[in-house]
Amino acid sequence: MFLKRVSASPDRDAFAHPAPDDSGPVWLSWAQVGQRAKAIAAGLRGLGVGHEDRVAILANTRLDWILADLGIMCAGGATTTVYPTTEPEDTAFIIADSGSRVLIAEDAGQAAKISGADLPSLTHVVLIDGPADPGATPPQLTLADLEVQGALVLESDPDLIDRVVAEIDQDHLATLIYTSGTTGRPKGVELMHAGWCWEGVAQAQLGLIRAEDLQYLWLPLSHSFGKTLLCGVIHVGMPTYVDGRLDKLVELLGVIKPTLMCGAPRIFEKVYNRAVTTAQTGGGAKAKIFAWAVQTGKRKVSLEQAGKPVSAGLRISYGLAEKLVFSKLQARLGGRIRVLVSGSAPLSQDIALFFAAANLPISEGYGLTETSAGNFVNRPGALKIGTVGKALGDLECKIDSDGEILLRGAPVMRGYHNLPTETADAFTPDGFFRTGDIGELDDNGFLKITDRKKDLVKTSGGKYVSPSRIEGMFKALCPYTSQAVVIGQARNYCTMLLTLDADAIATWAANGPLAGRPYAEIVGSAEVAAMIDDYVKQLNDKLNRWETIKKVTVLSRDLTVEDGEMTPSMKIKRRSVETSFATEINGMYQGTLAQI
Known part of the structure; x- marks a missing residue:
């Protein structure tokens, strides 16, 4: 599907990345993307990557991630995705469990996550940014070096990658994505070429994406949502600006002016x-x-x-x-x-x-x-x-x-x-x-x-409660909410942990006695408690009696991926949250009989 797109529209804009000085987007044509992906593929073949051999990518959302992924598949290999926020222990587990032969890491800091780990299948580490360490084990090289090596191979054997791609079957492994999971060890999900091609075609058929659209892609490419968008881009040839810097999103929307954003x-x-x-x-x-x-x-x-x-x-x-x-x-x-x-x-x-x-x-x-x-x-x-x-x-x-x-x-x-x-x-x-x-x-x-x-909660009274529905209702009522977590499993009433959006609550406090105070001080104030209490009363008016929230604790910090309370795709890890804030939760049930 990718090579057909390159052939069909070689001169059209494919992907853009931010200029080094942030002066605007730098566009690559489909021909340029095809040339670079083939060179990376040839370089990977030179490192011993064959059909269904795994190559891991450990990097933030950026154009190099896409080029590496396309190169891996053109080499006949399969991409193992690793979130850049993944801790060293889980990073080593994913690379070992997947049997990845090569790791493409964003920089030396990301590569250091596997330092000292027992990874018998791993033969090389490729760095996107920064110089390679000549004394590293496994051996290191840069992505630029890999691309140059592959380009030299293609000079003497220009049809190499076309022959490799011709041997790829629809049921061959294309991607191995480890579920971030709300509980337990991540599991590797084996996804085939046929499924990704199906995704591209299906998105185009329903009119969701068009060749004349312009997409702003910031989503994590280690996640299946980001990957499925790439399939639609390839199938219809939609130009896409790629920039994973969330702190730049609002500013750059006015510059890029996309017609599509997910x-x-x-x-x-x-x-x-x-x-x-x-x-x-x-x-x-x-x-x-x-x-x-x-x-x-x-x-x-x-x-x-x-x-x-x-x-x-x-x-x-x-x-x-x-x-x-x-x-x-x-x-x-x-x-x-x-x-x-x-x-x-x-x-x-x-x-x-x-x-x-x-x-x-x-x-x-x-x-x-x-x-x-x-x-x-x-x-x-x-x-x-x-x-x-x-x-x-x-x-x-x-x-x-x-x-x-x-x-x-x-x-x-x-x-x-x-x-x-x-x-x-x-x-x-x-x-x-x-x-x-x-x-x-x-x-x-x-x-x-x-x-x-x-995730359905069953109270000690035998009533089922849907936490996500109640949490969504509260977020719509209270515009200062960042995260809400309803508690109630085996308890005799429901409570809620709450975090507030730092920007929104600072705006709320700006014209009063709390103006300029630190986040923790604002959210712990009597004024915020009274404001939240009013929103909880509005929420409870919309709920069944057994669903109503009896007590709320506003936390002094937000939930984070780094603290293990959110998945990288922004899902709440409920068990981790309940462990992290067990003291706060138990405090809301003091003096009551809570069945564990």
Whole structure:
């Protein structure tokens, strides 16, 4: 698929990266990307990489990651992805368990994560940045050196990579992604060439991506969501700006002006928080106009969702709301957005409604690492808010008797690497993959996710509670929220741990007695406690009696990947959170009988 794209549109823009001095994007054509990927592939062949041999990439999102991945596959190998935030112990485990022969590391610091580890399969380390250490074991070289070596091979044997690619079968291993997992050791998910090609074709068929689009890609490429986007890019030839620096995202959206951007819900929550808190702190007429505009937009969207006509008067009002309020939010995202896609974790229905009201509808999607990430998605112009849309392509889906979503088709994994028992347990007798998610399919094929099977909480009174639903509702109510974690398993009532968005709460505090105070001092104040209490009361008015939140603890810091409380794809690791903050949780249940 990649070589066909290079052949079909050699002179068109393919990928861009930021200039060294940040003066703007530097574009590579498809011909240039093809040339560099083939040179890397030839270099890897020279290091002994053959069909289905694993090559690990340990780096942040950047153009070199994509070139390395394409080079690995053109060499017949398979990419083992490692998050750049992975700790040394887990990094060594992944490289050892995968049997990776080569490690392509971002720099010496990342390469040092395997120092002293027993990695019998690893023969070479390739550094993207910085010089190679001539005395290192295994031997080191730079990616530039590898590319030069490969280019020299191709001068004498220009058809080498074409012959290698011709031998690759659709059922050959393309990628080995280790699930970051909310519990336990990561498992290697074996994904095939056929599944990735299926993803590219399926995305194009539903109109989600177009050749004339411009994508801003910042997502972790070590994650299946990022990888499946690359497949769509390759199939349709969509130009894509690649830059994993999250601190530059807001600034560069106005420079790049993308028409397509995908992200995890946390990004959209931050945009929502900023818009709401800015309006609220503005006070007076500004706050009133913002509230009126949002209400007007939501009325329009609600009618459209219900299939009812929008009156001429409401259309006129909405036009004014867009001019006064929503155009500013659209400009903040570059002013040209055609499609926003959310995935990897649940998106609050209320936040989705807000973006749709602002004429920035989010196409929420659904998938798993084990199913190549892209399985269901809302089509542009045909959103059903509160669902993850319809199935892509010819993917089969059915709902088991206990509500579990089951999937079968080309994008489903071959199995878990070196784990035959876990692989067998993951499938039904007729070959459907057990997702572990609970959901419902409506008559039109729209899928609604209600919860993770293993995340449902059962109180000591025997009532089931869906934490993610309650957490999403609270995030939409309280624009100062960063993370919310509902606690209640085997307890006689539900409580919640809460972290606040540092920027949003600083804005809230700016005009009062807490102005300029440190984050921990602000969130521990009586003023914040009173504010949060009011939002919890609003939440509880929307919940069943057994779901209501009786106590809340606002934590003095946010949850982080580094502390093991979040996965790199921004999912909460509930067990880790409950371990880290056991004292705070137990404090909310003092004097009550909590069954363990």
